[in-house]
Amino acid sequence: MGTISACIFDLDGVVVDTAKYHYIAWKSLANGLGFDFTEEDNERLKGVSRMRSLEILMEIGGVDLDEETQLKLAAKKNEEYLEYILKMTPDEILPGVKIFFEDLKAKGIKIALGSASKNAMTILEQLKLTSYFDAIVDGTHVSKAKPDPEVFLKGAELLGFEPANCVVFEDAEAGVEAAINGGMRCVGIGSPDILNKANFVVPGFEGFTFEKLESGLNK
Protein backbone atom coordinates (compact mmCIF):
# COMPACT_ATOMS: atom_id res chain seq x y z
CA MET A 1 0.00 0.00 0.00
CA GLY A 2 1.14 3.54 -0.76
CA THR A 3 1.91 6.57 1.32
CA ILE A 4 -0.97 8.25 3.09
CA SER A 5 -2.36 11.26 1.19
CA ALA A 6 -5.85 11.45 2.67
CA CYS A 7 -7.91 10.39 5.66
CA ILE A 8 -11.64 9.73 5.17
CA PHE A 9 -13.83 9.90 8.27
CA ASP A 10 -17.17 8.36 9.00
CA LEU A 11 -19.24 10.85 11.04
CA ASP A 12 -21.66 9.17 13.46
CA GLY A 13 -19.68 7.32 16.14
CA VAL A 14 -16.31 8.56 14.88
CA VAL A 15 -16.44 12.37 15.05
CA VAL A 16 -19.50 12.66 17.31
CA ASP A 17 -21.76 10.35 19.31
CA THR A 18 -25.11 10.82 17.61
CA ALA A 19 -26.22 7.22 18.33
CA LYS A 20 -27.86 8.38 21.56
CA TYR A 21 -30.10 10.82 19.65
CA HIS A 22 -30.94 8.26 16.95
CA TYR A 23 -31.86 5.92 19.82
CA ILE A 24 -34.26 8.34 21.53
CA ALA A 25 -36.00 9.10 18.22
CA TRP A 26 -36.27 5.44 17.09
CA LYS A 27 -37.45 4.40 20.55
CA SER A 28 -40.29 6.91 20.59
CA LEU A 29 -41.32 5.71 17.12
CA ALA A 30 -41.27 2.06 18.30
CA ASN A 31 -43.22 2.93 21.46
CA GLY A 32 -45.79 4.73 19.32
CA LEU A 33 -46.18 1.54 17.30
CA GLY A 34 -46.69 -0.39 20.56
CA PHE A 35 -43.38 -2.16 21.18
CA ASP A 36 -40.13 -1.52 23.03
CA PHE A 37 -36.76 -0.75 21.49
CA THR A 38 -33.66 -1.29 23.63
CA GLU A 39 -30.14 0.17 23.47
CA GLU A 40 -28.97 -3.25 22.38
CA ASP A 41 -31.43 -3.13 19.47
CA ASN A 42 -30.01 0.29 18.60
CA GLU A 43 -26.57 -1.26 18.06
CA ARG A 44 -27.98 -2.95 14.97
CA LEU A 45 -28.69 0.44 13.38
CA LYS A 46 -25.13 1.77 13.49
CA GLY A 47 -23.79 2.54 10.04
CA VAL A 48 -27.12 1.52 8.49
CA SER A 49 -29.19 3.89 6.29
CA ARG A 50 -32.39 5.50 7.59
CA MET A 51 -34.80 3.32 5.60
CA ARG A 52 -32.88 0.13 6.38
CA SER A 53 -32.93 1.16 10.06
CA LEU A 54 -36.72 1.36 9.90
CA GLU A 55 -36.87 -2.11 8.31
CA ILE A 56 -34.79 -3.53 11.18
CA LEU A 57 -37.02 -1.74 13.69
CA MET A 58 -40.12 -3.26 12.06
CA GLU A 59 -38.48 -6.67 12.22
CA ILE A 60 -37.82 -6.19 15.96
CA GLY A 61 -41.43 -5.17 16.62
CA GLY A 62 -42.85 -7.81 14.29
CA VAL A 63 -44.81 -5.18 12.34
CA ASP A 64 -45.43 -4.86 8.65
CA LEU A 65 -46.11 -1.43 7.13
CA ASP A 66 -46.74 -0.32 3.57
CA GLU A 67 -44.18 1.83 1.78
CA GLU A 68 -46.09 5.09 2.16
CA THR A 69 -46.39 4.62 5.93
CA GLN A 70 -42.70 3.71 6.13
CA LEU A 71 -41.71 6.95 4.39
CA LYS A 72 -43.98 8.96 6.71
CA LEU A 73 -42.59 7.31 9.84
CA ALA A 74 -38.98 7.74 8.72
CA ALA A 75 -39.66 11.45 8.16
CA LYS A 76 -41.29 11.71 11.59
CA LYS A 77 -38.31 10.00 13.22
CA ASN A 78 -35.97 12.39 11.44
CA GLU A 79 -37.93 15.41 12.67
CA GLU A 80 -37.46 14.29 16.27
CA TYR A 81 -33.79 13.42 15.64
CA LEU A 82 -33.24 16.91 14.19
CA GLU A 83 -34.59 18.52 17.35
CA TYR A 84 -31.64 17.02 19.23
CA ILE A 85 -29.09 17.59 16.47
CA LEU A 86 -29.95 21.28 16.24
CA LYS A 87 -29.14 21.67 19.94
CA MET A 88 -25.65 20.14 19.56
CA THR A 89 -22.58 22.29 20.23
CA PRO A 90 -18.85 21.88 19.41
CA ASP A 91 -18.42 20.49 22.97
CA GLU A 92 -19.87 17.26 21.64
CA ILE A 93 -17.01 16.62 19.20
CA LEU A 94 -15.42 13.41 20.50
CA PRO A 95 -12.16 13.83 22.47
CA GLY A 96 -9.01 14.20 20.38
CA VAL A 97 -10.77 14.53 17.00
CA LYS A 98 -9.99 18.21 16.46
CA ILE A 99 -6.36 17.86 17.55
CA PHE A 100 -5.95 14.94 15.14
CA PHE A 101 -7.49 17.03 12.31
CA GLU A 102 -5.01 19.84 13.08
CA ASP A 103 -2.15 17.33 13.04
CA LEU A 104 -3.26 16.03 9.61
CA LYS A 105 -3.54 19.58 8.25
CA ALA A 106 -0.05 20.41 9.51
CA LYS A 107 1.30 17.33 7.71
CA GLY A 108 -0.47 18.25 4.44
CA ILE A 109 -2.87 15.29 4.62
CA LYS A 110 -6.30 15.89 3.05
CA ILE A 111 -9.47 15.26 5.05
CA ALA A 112 -12.75 13.90 3.68
CA LEU A 113 -16.09 12.86 5.12
CA GLY A 114 -17.68 9.54 4.12
CA SER A 115 -21.02 9.28 5.92
CA ALA A 116 -24.32 7.48 5.30
CA SER A 117 -26.21 10.30 7.00
CA LYS A 118 -28.41 12.74 5.12
CA ASN A 119 -28.01 15.08 8.11
CA ALA A 120 -24.21 15.20 7.87
CA MET A 121 -23.99 18.84 6.72
CA THR A 122 -26.29 19.98 9.53
CA ILE A 123 -24.19 18.09 12.09
CA LEU A 124 -20.87 19.45 10.78
CA GLU A 125 -22.30 22.98 10.88
CA GLN A 126 -23.53 22.53 14.46
CA LEU A 127 -20.08 21.29 15.48
CA LYS A 128 -18.38 24.08 13.48
CA LEU A 129 -16.25 21.49 11.66
CA THR A 130 -17.24 22.03 8.02
CA SER A 131 -14.12 24.03 7.12
CA TYR A 132 -11.80 21.16 8.12
CA PHE A 133 -13.04 19.01 5.23
CA ASP A 134 -11.51 19.11 1.76
CA ALA A 135 -14.32 16.88 0.45
CA ILE A 136 -17.69 15.86 1.86
CA VAL A 137 -19.65 12.82 0.71
CA ASP A 138 -22.83 11.99 2.64
CA GLY A 139 -26.09 10.09 2.35
CA THR A 140 -27.44 12.60 -0.16
CA HIS A 141 -24.65 11.78 -2.65
CA VAL A 142 -24.69 7.99 -2.73
CA SER A 143 -27.07 5.33 -3.95
CA LYS A 144 -25.40 2.28 -2.41
CA ALA A 145 -25.08 1.76 1.33
CA LYS A 146 -21.97 0.53 3.18
CA PRO A 147 -20.51 -2.17 2.90
CA ASP A 148 -20.57 -0.93 -0.70
CA PRO A 149 -17.49 1.29 -1.06
CA GLU A 150 -19.26 4.03 -3.09
CA VAL A 151 -19.17 6.69 -0.33
CA PHE A 152 -15.40 6.30 0.22
CA LEU A 153 -14.51 5.93 -3.48
CA LYS A 154 -16.36 9.18 -4.20
CA GLY A 155 -14.37 10.89 -1.45
CA ALA A 156 -11.07 9.64 -2.88
CA GLU A 157 -12.13 10.73 -6.36
CA LEU A 158 -13.10 14.23 -5.20
CA LEU A 159 -9.70 14.60 -3.56
CA GLY A 160 -7.95 13.16 -6.62
CA PHE A 161 -6.22 10.26 -4.83
CA GLU A 162 -6.06 6.51 -5.42
CA PRO A 163 -7.80 4.32 -2.80
CA ALA A 164 -4.41 2.86 -1.86
CA ASN A 165 -3.37 6.31 -0.63
CA CYS A 166 -6.47 6.81 1.55
CA VAL A 167 -7.15 5.63 5.08
CA VAL A 168 -10.71 5.31 6.41
CA PHE A 169 -11.79 5.76 10.07
CA GLU A 170 -14.91 3.76 10.95
CA ASP A 171 -16.86 2.59 14.00
CA ALA A 172 -19.25 0.19 12.22
CA GLU A 173 -18.52 -3.25 10.83
CA ALA A 174 -20.24 -2.43 7.52
CA GLY A 175 -18.08 0.69 7.24
CA VAL A 176 -14.85 -1.24 7.78
CA GLU A 177 -15.96 -3.67 5.08
CA ALA A 178 -16.79 -0.76 2.75
CA ALA A 179 -13.24 0.60 3.14
CA ILE A 180 -11.71 -2.81 2.44
CA ASN A 181 -14.05 -3.35 -0.53
CA GLY A 182 -12.80 -0.02 -1.90
CA GLY A 183 -9.15 -1.05 -1.60
CA MET A 184 -8.47 1.29 1.32
CA ARG A 185 -6.84 0.74 4.67
CA CYS A 186 -9.04 1.17 7.70
CA VAL A 187 -8.63 2.16 11.34
CA GLY A 188 -11.45 0.89 13.56
CA ILE A 189 -12.76 3.23 16.24
CA GLY A 190 -14.17 1.15 19.08
CA SER A 191 -13.84 -2.50 20.01
CA PRO A 192 -11.34 -4.86 18.30
CA ASP A 193 -13.81 -7.74 18.82
CA ILE A 194 -16.35 -6.16 16.50
CA LEU A 195 -13.99 -4.34 14.12
CA ASN A 196 -11.57 -7.23 13.62
CA LYS A 197 -11.31 -6.69 9.86
CA ALA A 198 -9.71 -3.24 10.32
CA ASN A 199 -5.93 -2.85 9.97
CA PHE A 200 -5.92 -1.87 13.62
CA VAL A 201 -8.39 -0.56 16.19
CA VAL A 202 -8.18 2.30 18.70
CA PRO A 203 -10.78 3.17 21.34
CA GLY A 204 -10.89 6.82 20.20
CA PHE A 205 -8.75 9.75 19.07
CA GLU A 206 -7.45 10.86 22.46
CA GLY A 207 -3.65 10.93 22.14
CA PHE A 208 -3.82 9.69 18.53
CA THR A 209 -1.42 11.27 16.04
CA PHE A 210 -0.40 10.93 12.38
CA GLU A 211 2.79 9.27 13.58
CA LYS A 212 0.74 6.64 15.45
CA LEU A 213 -1.36 6.13 12.32
CA GLU A 214 1.72 5.46 10.21
CA SER A 215 3.31 3.12 12.73
CA GLY A 216 0.00 1.28 13.31
CA LEU A 217 -0.38 0.64 9.58
CA ASN A 218 3.23 -0.49 9.19
CA LYS A 219 3.02 -3.15 11.90
Ligand code: BG6
Ligand atom coordinates in the same frame (compact mmCIF):
# COMPACT_ATOMS: atom_id res chain seq x y z
C1 BG6 B 1 -25.14 6.55 9.91
C2 BG6 B 1 -25.57 6.13 11.31
O1 BG6 B 1 -23.98 7.33 9.98
O2 BG6 B 1 -26.17 7.32 9.31
C3 BG6 B 1 -26.87 5.36 11.23
O3 BG6 B 1 -24.56 5.31 11.88
C4 BG6 B 1 -27.93 6.21 10.53
O4 BG6 B 1 -27.30 5.00 12.53
C5 BG6 B 1 -27.41 6.63 9.15
O5 BG6 B 1 -29.13 5.48 10.39
C6 BG6 B 1 -28.39 7.53 8.40
O6 BG6 B 1 -28.55 8.72 9.12
P1 BG6 B 1 -29.60 9.87 8.78
O7 BG6 B 1 -29.06 11.04 9.57
O8 BG6 B 1 -29.56 10.09 7.30
O9 BG6 B 1 -30.92 9.39 9.25
Ligand code: MG
Ligand atom coordinates in the same frame (compact mmCIF):
# COMPACT_ATOMS: atom_id res chain seq x y z
MG1 MG C 1 -20.53 5.37 12.20
